[in-house]
Amino acid sequence: MAPTSAGLPSFVERRPVQDDDFIYKELKQLFMIGEFVPGQKLTLPTLAAAFGTSQMPIREATNRLLSARALEAPPRRTLCVPDATTERMDALLPLRLLLEGEATRLAVEAKGTELVAELEAINAEMDAKVPHEDIKAYLRLNQKFHFLVYQSCGNAELIDLIELLWMRYGPMLNIVRSGVLSKSGHTRHLEVVSGFRKRNPEIAAAAMQSDIRDAAGPIRQAIEDGLTERRRAE
Incomplete structure (x- = not known):
């Protein structure tokens, strides 16, 4: 497992596939099994550091998560996991x-x-x-x-x-x-x-x-x- 930033789950090390596709699949899997906390704030720099990549593939992957409504982007564009209600x-x-x-x-x-x-x-x-x-x-x-x-x-x-x-x-x-x-x-x-x-x-x-x-x-x-x-x- 790759080292990751505080508050984030552990990410699998990158593989020789297109970055945004791999990152999206990895994040999707972690969302599906409850690795992220409701209300948790996520930033592109933090995720990029956790995956050891640039912000561009992170942005592509998180845009797909936004489209899937697994993530939210309230005012000021801070990404966050929806609250549990x-x-x-x-x-x-x-x-x-x-x-x-x-x-x-x-x-x-x-x-x-x-x-x-x-x-x-x-x-x-x-x-x-x-x-x-x-x-x-x-x-x-x-x-x-x-x-x-x-x-x-x-x-x-x-x-x-x-x-x-x-x-x-x-x-x-x-x-x-x-x-x-x-x-x-x-x-x-x-x-x-x-x-x-x-x-x-x-x-x-x-x-x-x-x-x-x-x-x-x-x-x-x-x-x-x-x-x-x-x-x-x-």
Whole structure:
């Protein structure tokens, strides 16, 4: 991993590909797994230093993140990660449930039992991270589990929409980076696998939606608790 500036996640060292494309993909991945904090301020010089590159490819990559609404640029053009609010969650969560449920249903119809062994292996890896409280690795594996399913749905437009939602939703995971997420994931993932094993799209889709809802509960509670604390401090 390349050394990075304070307050930023670790970035993978640059590879021999076009800078802005690589940087965008790296930032996109980090947004999707909750490596950035809601409300976090980002500057082009800081990101350029973290990646060891100039500001030009950073500007191109962050413009794509702005277009995806994963980043915001309030007055004075300071880039920032959107705040975590119940309103934002209420806007994004129903869309995730709808689209990810449909992608799961289509994946079962397309793949049947083909994904069972690989999904079980990922879930076992996730279980192994829980005792060590390796939440970063756990969230990466969780994303791998979900997108193995979604990328098997046969609908590229649907996958793109789901990725956009994850980029916008991901930073909210940062406010509950503790073992609480892993407690619900294991059972729901087993239910998803069961749906594939039985070739039952509805079982798998319902389990995936339940997994998303279960993970959303602690996030909503953390947002509401934070709001209560701020009101008390006023």
